[in-house]
Amino acid sequence: MLLLPLGSGYAQPYKYSDLPDWSGVWLMEGGTVFDHATWTGGGGAITVGSRAHPPYNEEWEAIYARHLELKDQFRFPDTNSVCGIPVGFPRIFNIPDPYEFVVRPEQVWILTENGPNVARIYTDGRPHLEEPWGTYTGDSVGHWEGDTLVFTTIGIKGWRDEDQILDRSGLVISDAARVTTRMRKTNDTTMEVRMTIEDPKALTEPWLVTKTFAKQPPGTRVFDYGCAENNRNPIDPATGRTYMLGPDGERLNDDG
Numbered sequence: 001m002l003l004l005p006l007g008s009g010y011a012q013p014y015k016y017s018d019l020p021d022w023s024g025v026w027l028m029e030g031g032t033v034f035d036h037a038t039w040t041g042g043g044g045a046i047t048v049g050s051r052a053h054p055p056y057n058e059e060w061e062a063i064y065a066r067h068l069e070l071k072d073q074f075r076f077p078d079t080n081s082v083c084g085i086p087v088g089f090p091r092i093f094n095i096p097d098p099y100e101f102v103v104r105p106e107q108v109w110i111l112t113e114n115g116p117n118v119a120r121i122y123t124d125g126r127p128h129l130e131e132p133w134g135t136y137t138g139d140s141v142g143h144w145e146g147d148t149l150v151f152t153t154i155g156i157k158g159w160r161d162e163d164q165i166l167d168r169s170g171l172v173i174s175d176a177a178r179v180t181t182r183m184r185k186t187n188d189t190t191m192e193v194r195m196t197i198e199d200p201k202a203l204t205e206p207w208l209v210t211k212t213f214a215k216q217p218p219g220t221r222v223f224d225y226g227c228a229e230n231n232r233n234p235i236d237p238a239t240g241r242t243y244m245l246g247p248d249g250e251r252l253n254d255d256g
Contacts, residue, residue: 033050078165
């Protein structure tokens, strides 16, 4: 049995030889629609008329409806368009850029190429924080069931400060959400992430969302960048309208 250093307070039952190989670079499959299973209207997250159908209560369905109305006018702001802040949890599983998953006996790290996004899942036996302060990524603790990582996440800020969304259609959850995630390789080149989102403030029942990731060819690299270097979604401060820019900088959705 491998133990953590004296004074850590947590016995570590895992050895490297017990852990699955999640090495390499991975890419999310599909577009940035957070919940493909309930999506209607066709197209992507910013397509006019498209939306997901989480089991929202009346209050939170109204919040989403307001976001959808602005989205269809290209006026719903995604605060991540200007970068500098994390995408938060569980949106960290809904990014179109490469990922790396670092598996250690005491922790698993989710690293994304896009922006300052790192999630840590503690697998050293520690419990959740008793009074977690709501943060972008929250507090995640878990364990291994064979080759499947099972972890719960609490203490996320959600829509508390009105700056965290799950996709650009405006899907949101509250700061009371608890997410249980089961993460495993279904074969050598596919990673499956199954999330059960429970939210007593926003949802009438658990919301199940599945994302998949494809392993990229050996030698694929992950680069760092900032959206401000080549921002294709600038927000007009006067109108709140979000523009889409083409490769030459022309506005693709400018109706005058």
